[in-house]
Amino acid sequence: MMTEFQNIISSNDNIVFFGGAGVSTESGIPDFRSVDGLYNEKYKYPPETIISHSFFMRQTEEFYDFYLNKMIFLNAKPNMAHIKLAQMESTGKLKAVITQNIDGLHQAAGSKNVLELHGSVHRNYCMECGKFYNVDYIVNYIENNGGIPKCTCSGIIKPDVVLYGEGLDEEVIEKSISYIKSADVLIIGGTSLVVYPAAGLINYFNGNKLILINKSFTSMDSIADLVINDSIGKVFKNIKL
Numbered sequence: 282m283m284t285e286f287q288n289i290i291s292s293n294d295n296i297v298f299f300g301g302a303g304v305s306t307e308s309g310i311p312d313f314r315s316v317d318g319l320y321n322e323k324y325k326y327p328p329e330t331i332i333s334h335s336f337f338m339r340q341t342e343e344f345y346d347f348y349l350n351k352m353i354f355l356n357a358k359p360n361m362a363h364i365k366l367a368q369m370e371s372t373g374k375l376k377a378v379i380t381q382n383i384d385g386l387h388q389a390a391g392s393k394n395v396l397e398l399h400g401s402v403h404r405n406y407c408m409e410c411g412k413f414y415n416v417d418y419i420v421n422y423i424e425n426n427g428g429i430p431k432c433t434c435s436g437i438i439k440p441d442v443v444l445y446g447e448g449l450d451e452e453v454i455e456k457s458i459s460y461i462k463s464a465d466v467l468i469i470g471g472t473s474l475v476v477y478p479a480a481g482l483i484n485y486f487n488g489n490k491l492i493l494i495n496k497s498f499t500s501m502d503s504i505a506d507l508v509i510n511d512s513i514g515k516v517f518k519n520i521k522l
Contacts (some may be wrong), residue, residue: 297464299379301472307360307514336447359390359497365517367391377460400442409436469495470513
């Protein structure tokens with residue numbers, strides 16, 4: 282399988298990568314859906330409830346408590362998947378990274394053309410005046426002042442991430458569809474392909490090779506040209522460019 286994967290990478294220069302939470306878990310960022318002991322002790326609501334638009338609007342302070350503790354990992358470093366994808370882009374092989382993750386690790390590894398379907402923790406904006414703030418401002422504000430991050434105009438700051446109940450950015454969706462449609466090779470990694478509408482994007486692919494890299498079975502395995510059930514970082518580490 283690895284030989285076939287290497288051959289596909291070596292012989293193609295119109296590749297698109299679509300990644301999910303499994304790409305980031307190898308950098309030490311847990312999938313927020315995994316409910317651990319700490320979560321059970323501290324939070325009264327399921328993660329999907331807490332990171333919904335309605336919860337953010339009603340219980341903003343509790344939202345930020347979860348957000349700060351469970352969704353921001355500033356010490357996380359890019360793993361070999363992020364690094365090799367950035368190298369593939371620099372050589373002209375990879376045309377775009379489409380990601381469901383919000384951690385900015387693809388950019389940290391050097392990727393330039395990253396389409397963030399669910400936004401990024403690194404961007405935050407005032408709901409009143411629209412002024413943008415970086416993630417350090419949010420973290421420092423909560424640690425020093427507690428409560429809800431506020432703008433200099435006193436407006437509430439919201440993370441530029443797509444919460445449950447919110448629509449995905451249409452421009453990002455359109456660009457993602459365009460790249461997938463025109464790709465010769467689509468590599469899907471670190472996702473079980475259960476989160477829609479993002480997972481539905483792969484239906485637009487009509488290129489030559491569909492590759493799935495995931496530790497567990499996905500519903501799309503049967504239509505893939507190559508399925509690799511292994512750590513995505515380990516798979517990419519062995520690729521020669």
